[in-house]
Amino acid sequence: MNAPQTAAQAMAAAASRLRAAGVPDPARDARVLLAHAARIEASRVTLIAPEDLAPEIAERYEQLIALRAIRVPVSHLVGEREFYGRRFKVSGDVLDPRPETECLIEAALAEPFARVLDLGLGSGCILVTLLAEMPEATGLGVDLSEAACLQASANAVLHRVEPRAxxxxxxxxxxxxxxxxxxxxxxxxxxxxxxxxxxxxVRGHEPEMALTDGGDGLGAYRVIAEQLPEHLSPEGRVFVEIGPTQAADVSRFLVDAGLTDIRVIQDLDGRDRVVCARNCGENAR
Known part of the structure; x- marks a missing residue:
């Protein structure tokens, strides 16, 4: 990348470079990464656009753009991702929080709860958000990855829910x-x-164990459904995020586990995204 004198010139050159590398939305990424290099909020980038870039900012920006051009996610470069109005620290040890998961949060918050369990918590974005939104609740989050547990713990501290998590x-x-x-x-x-x-x-920078079960993609749901009755309170609710073609299979697993009131929730793009159920059958007794 050349060394433009102003922030505006630097952004234009960076966007062109990212576009040539096939990066989606290169102008947005160029803007976000310049803000990170300059250590300012993204909303302030227009204010510095006419200004000369200090050499140290230009150097940091060059490094960030070079990494983004080889498809390192922006969230990993800036170290955080926004989810449900909060910023969560992320790394290559956890999945990036995604906006479609917010429909699980909305549905779960539709009724009060006192005790929540998050299975495979990753960054902790689901557990931490639910506890932050429900100040009287407590929760447990589990993950097979020690690194993910550490990342989730840091996010719990960041959002001040660690005494309840x-x-x-x-x-x-x-x-x-x-x-x-x-x-x-x-x-x-x-x-x-x-x-x-x-x-x-995704394939190159997010943990494979958090993406696939190494089989048909339904292995985790089979394990979860089988053991749900032992851990779900009477009238308790369960919400699991799914791939867009998995609603029928996951619903069947929950029915076979004795759960009732099965529903499928769609995301904002109209795709099946969450299956939910309630423990109000024989298992609730």
Whole structure:
């Protein structure tokens, strides 16, 4: 990348470079990364556009654009991602929080809950958000990845819910004790033969164990559904995020587990995104 004298020239050159590299929305990324290099809010970039870039900012910006051009995600370069109005620290050890997961949050918050379990918590965005939005609730989050547990713990501290959040390394329910009136999960649901279709950003920079079960993409749901009755309180609710073609299979697993009131929630793009159920059958007794 050349060394333009002004911020506006630097952004234009960066956007052109990212566009040539096939990066989606290159102008947005060029703007966000300049803000990060200059250590200002993105909304202030227009204010510095006519100004000369200090050499140290230009150097940082060059490094960021070079990494983005080889498809390192913006969230990993800036170290955070926004989710449900809050900023969460992220890294290559966890999935990026995604806006479609916010429909799970909305549905879960439709009724009060006192105790929540997040299975496969990753960055902690679901558990932390639910606790932040429900100040009297407590919760447990589990993940097989020790690195993910550390990242989630940091986000719990960041958003001041750590006194109400317990985080454990666990293979699904293996270390979980007790019952919960809300259980949530965004498990790995991409089938192994679908992995090659993912973007370079996802396939190359997000943890494979959080993306796929190495099989048909339904393995986690089978395990979760089988053990749900032991841990879901009477009248308790469960919400699981799914891939857009998995609603029928996941619904069947929950029915077979004895849960009722099965519903499928669509995301803003009209795709099946969350399956929810309630424990009000024989398992609730």
């Amino acid at each position: 317990e985080i454990l390394q666990s293979d699904w329910f293996s270390q979980v004790v007790g019952r919960f009136d809300l259980i949530v999960s965004n498990p790995p649901y991409i089938a192994l033969d679908e992995m090659n279709g993912l973007s370079d950003e």
